[in-house]
Amino acid sequence: MTDTPWLKTRLKVAEQAATCLADEYPGADVWLVGALAEGLVHQRSDVDLLLITPEPVAGPGSRLIHGIRVDVRAVSRSTVHDWRTLLEEFTVTRDDIQMFRAVRARLSDLTLLRTARPLAQAPDRSAVLEPEQQTTYQRWALADRCEAAASLAEDLLGLAQAGLYPHADLVWDQLARVVAQAETVAAGAALLGEKWLPSLLSSNDAPFTPVPALPEPRWVSAAAHSPFFASVQARLADALLELWPTDAEPEPVDEAGLSGFGWLPQRYGDGWFLRRGDDRVPLSDGRMRAWQQAAARRAHS
Known part of the structure; x- marks a missing residue:
């Protein structure tokens, strides 16, 4: 990550939002995702969080913290499991490309998974994917x-x-x-x-x-x-x-x-x-x- 004041501020906001979400949704995990998770940020960047809950829930939507917009997308653990399944193997073939179409339709979700970093009192801040999945x-x-x-x-x-x-x-x-x-x-x-x-x-x-x-x-x-x-x-x-x-x-x-x-x-x-x-x-x-x-x-x- 490129260490800038904009990055530091937004990481602090992400931590604060993640702590609040963990209290609001017991048993949930909170991941930082997108460009900010990769250290890419500008002066007006939003904070994107992924809330992973045991069961599907109504999304908490967006909130403002210290004037910075925090967008929260809620997904269930079963949905994240389905995303991970798509990263188990590169299976597309010339005779059957239905899987390729399915993966291309979910590529934005897989990008979230690829960039995700755990937040809110998680002991491990590394990427959530194994090297083979990456x-x-x-x-x-x-x-x-x-x-x-x-x-x-x-x-x-x-x-x-x-x-x-x-x-x-x-x-x-x-x-x-x-x-x-x-x-x-x-x-x-x-x-x-x-x-x-x-x-x-x-x-x-x-x-x-x-x-x-x-x-x-x-x-x-x-x-x-x-x-x-x-x-x-x-x-x-x-x-x-x-x-x-x-x-x-x-x-x-x-x-x-x-x-x-x-x-x-x-x-x-x-x-x-x-x-x-x-x-x-x-x-x-x-x-x-x-x-x-x-x-x-x-x-x-």
Whole structure:
């Protein structure tokens, strides 16, 4: 956490609110969640708390403490158990992605669980998830960002083909943020929102880092010749290989056109594939390494 007066004040408010909630709801636990739990705060930040009760209760809502808004969400222990169950294993496969849809719909809840820190007289202030569960969260979150990137790439292809270049520029900027999110997730960040990206991208040498811009696009020739898109391909492949490393020897990728505009990598529980729109081409570990190396060369050429 970055130690600032804003952070100190809000942590004290969180402690005070948690103590009151523990008295109001006997047997309940109180967790600090969201950006504040990750040490990310500004002068007007609210405090987000998760109240975990033995049985479902009516939510206590919001309250003001020393002029700071405290938002409290109440969930039952059985609900938290259901969230944890989703983090037991990264189970999505190419033939059955219903679980992926279910997890994507609950990803904001899982993010709360990933950021949660106990409050109110709890002896242990560490994260509430085991390291294995944190890794599974990373994989779900990264798969989600790759899915978002693939959807944007499909839009870009359609917009470029239709000559709607100003619209494509807007989507291109959005894709830059999604790629940056994928990189922060691969590096261990718990948050997925765009607001804190400059802080999540930062190192110890700087308080924040601007979101890296993608290369200048050339929409007129995008469908036929698009080396500028290789930067997206290479960066997403690198992020995926952070969580699914392989030392397999590179193997030739024979399918023609898989390096072209719109093709992006994804990793499910049953292996690698490249996707463009509804087209999906499975890859072995070795072929994925070869594709990633080729994308990196194109991006730096």
